[in-house]
Each structure stands twice: as structure tokens, then as C-alpha cells.
Amino acid sequence: MLKNRVKELRARYGFTQSDLGKQVDVTRQTIAFIEKGEFSPSITLSLKLAKALQTNVNDLFWLEEDDDHEK
Amino acid sequence: MLKNRVKELRARYGFTQSDLGKQVDVTRQTIAFIEKGEFSPSITLSLKLAKALQTNVNDLFWLEEDDDHEK
């Protein structure tokens, strides 16, 4: 399962969803969907988001197990 | 423009396109398209590829300018 820190970092920099969308050339709805974890953006968009949020892709997105067996 | 080192790292570990595809749950054609740079995989697939190739997403994929002005 894909997780991300977009909402957290966006808030930290005081960007609105629209602000961030403009910086990375997508609509605010796309940002909203990503924050909700409803889909897995392209690596191109992910790289742009990481740049806009002054981090790297590995810190912004990661995979977590979604079964009961882990840990 | 999106660039990547998938082919280089896959060769380094001696994987075939099929091997790598199985590890990350896509077909060999998908691996071939990514190596050719013909599309931008999802961040989920990118994270799996980075793991399979024992690197991180930032080292595996990056954006390059495609205009003449870049130094």
C-alpha cells in the first residue's frame, strides 16, 4: 500500500492544494486525490512534487504492507 | 524529460527483463517500455523497481531539461 507525506509537507510550507498543483502542473483535484492516497501518481509527477516540497521521492512516498502478518 | 538507469542496473545484476518484471509484478514489455523511456511508471512501480535493483528512486529516475538553454 502506498503512503505519502504530501499533505503534511504542503501544510508545512503553507501551500494550498491549488498552489502546489500549479507548481507541478496538475489540478487541485489531482493533489487532493494523491493526498487521500486514492492513486499512485507517475514518477514524473512524484519527482516534481518532491522538488516543490523540498524533499526527495523516497521521503515523500513509500510502500507499506497491508496484510495482518507483518511485524 | 524523464531519464532512468533501469537497463544499466538490471544488466549489472544479471536480470533479464522477464526476471525483473516478475519481481515487480509487471510484464517484460512494460520493463522494455520503461527502459526505452516511452512512459513514466507509477510511483508504486518505481519504488518496487528501486528495491529490486537495490537502489532508491532518486538514483533510478530523474528529470532532465529538454530545451537548448540548459548548460
Added chain:
DNA sequence: CTCTTATGTTCGGTTTATATAACATAATGT
């Protein structure tokens, strides 16, 4: 020479990412 394996490539399909538009709500400012 034949068999197998890796790769390149194309085509027709399904699924998912993304756009655009609309409507709702809550918060803020005048």
C-alpha cells in the same frame, strides 16, 4: 542446423491517472 532464450516491437484490449466542471461546506473578511 535446430532449439532455446533474450530482446524488440506492434496491436487490441482494460485499467488507472489526470482534467474539467460542478456542487457542497467551513472559515475568514468586509
Added chain:
DNA sequence: ACATTATGTTATATAAACCGAACATAAGAG
């Protein structure tokens, strides 16, 4: 009270990712 702004959410549409199958080529093994 009204206007504006940020966000949540949904619906419909298009573009792009990805699959499965097919066919071709090149290289290595027997």
C-alpha cells in the same frame, strides 16, 4: 449578511499505463 477562499467530493471524459498475445531477430548451446 455577503463575498471570497480552501477544501471535500462526485461525475464524466480523455490520455496514458499496463496486459496478453503475437511475430521477428539475434545469440548461444547442443
